[in-house]
Amino acid sequence: MDDDRRISAVIFDLDGTLLDTEHVTKDVLKEVLVRYGKVVDLDKEKKRHGMAHRESTIAIVKDYDLPITPQQYSQIITPMYHEKWLQAKALPGVNRLIKHLRKHGVPYALASNSRRKSIEIKVSSQEGWKEYFSVIVGSEEVKSGKPSPDIFLETANKMGVDASCCLVIEDSMVGIRAGKAANMQVVAVPSIQSESDEYLIADHVIHSFLDFQPELWALPPFEDWVMKALPIEPFHFKGSYENGFLQESSDNGASDLVGQAWGVYFGWVEVDSQERLKIVVDIRWDHCCGAYRRNIQACFINGSESDGQICDELMEVTLVGYIRGFCSKQNLSTDAQIVDQDKSIAEACLDLPAYRHHDILP
Structure with a gap:
């Protein structure tokens, strides 16, 4: 890695990147649409992946021609999501990496298109995470959510590090584009199985956090392998x-x-x-x-x-x-x-x- 681009901080997305929230909430939209005689369009939902809450609710009401306002749709789904979020688990290798960065004094933060209140509910459901994440930025704290770079730039500012020295870890194309627009290095961990080459705009693509190699980014390497496993x-x-x-x-x-x-x-x-x-x-x-x-x-x-x-x-x-x-x-x-x-x-x-x-x- 070029010394001018040496990584000094890591910024994580939350949903689908650190937590399996998307896995546990995948049927919420289906449950709401059936009330109005509608069915989920998977192609449309893939394009919405990673979108901020406000933009997502507006698009869903419009795409499915629902007889309710985006605000009413939000009021319906919010308690449903809150209940599901409590079941969410950290994805494979996530806690390992967070603890590794913490142990070695590498600054890290959360930057999510979710609203701050929603982020705090999700974080609070995971043991130790309230203490782990001292810097959190939600969508309502910046002018524009992802794919705008605003969230990542504000997060870097709060951590006191240069944006060009940040590594973003994301699961969605919306987040990947935001990271690149912020002039940051980006690792993609896709949560949706796709043949799309879009993910190749990231600097590195991995299947899971278990594949993440800190040394590729001049970060301290893991030392927890036992007998080649x-x-x-x-x-x-x-x-x-x-x-x-x-x-x-x-x-x-x-x-x-x-x-x-x-x-x-x-x-x-x-x-x-x-x-x-x-x-x-x-x-x-x-x-x-x-x-x-x-x-x-x-x-x-x-x-x-x-x-x-x-x-x-x-x-x-x-x-x-x-x-x-x-x-x-x-x-x-x-x-x-x-x-x-x-x-x-x-x-x-x-x-x-x-x-x-x-x-x-x-």
Whole structure:
């Protein structure tokens, strides 16, 4: 990196970047539209991704020809969102990076198109975040929200750092454009699976925070890898096994895995038969028939899958370690395969205290 562009501070977006708020609130619009006999238009919603609240409510009322004002629409959805936000969780690798920056004295802040009150509700629901984020800027604190650079410039000003020395981390095109307009370096962590090349305007694109390498930005490197793998905050999902793949299942038909769950992971499964197995999975999104579909390849280290006895049985999966990401979406056929080295790493790690203390199934 050019010394003139050395990073001295990090600015995070919030929704879809740090928190899975978009994942837990994705059905709110559907629930409101059904009252008026309308259905969600996914193409329109993708274009609205990252938009400020006021602009978003105006656009939704207009696009769906709703017989209410934007203010009335906002009054309807606000309590619905507040309830959902309490269920939001930090995305994979987020707490790790925040604590790392805090430990090394690297300034960081939140800059969101959400209103300040909404931001504070979301932050307060996460353990420690009220203390972690001393600088927060919301959409009503500047003249124009993203994609205008105003929010990021005001955040840099509040932190007392030069805008050109800030690294922005964003999940939406609206935020990425705002970061570039502010003359900042930008890392994109897309929360929507898309073939669009638009994200390439960012300086770097990653699948999840677990792929983030601070040293690329002259920031202190992570030092928490154990035996060629990374202990992670456990995440859980339910599924059934068939022909080398896990099929997700849940009580309400929605996935428990967020979109940023990419890469090769390992952990434990507990089967209906009460058998407990070590597992390695690669989680990826494949493009098929005009849409993206998640595929989860699975390999049981114990080898029990060969006898076919666990096929179609409901499994509780707990992933506790991360081995690697994928080089690119275009080369998934080769780099998204579980190899012998992945199995060896997983088997060795699952016997270590660094991973065993996470060995708790929901």
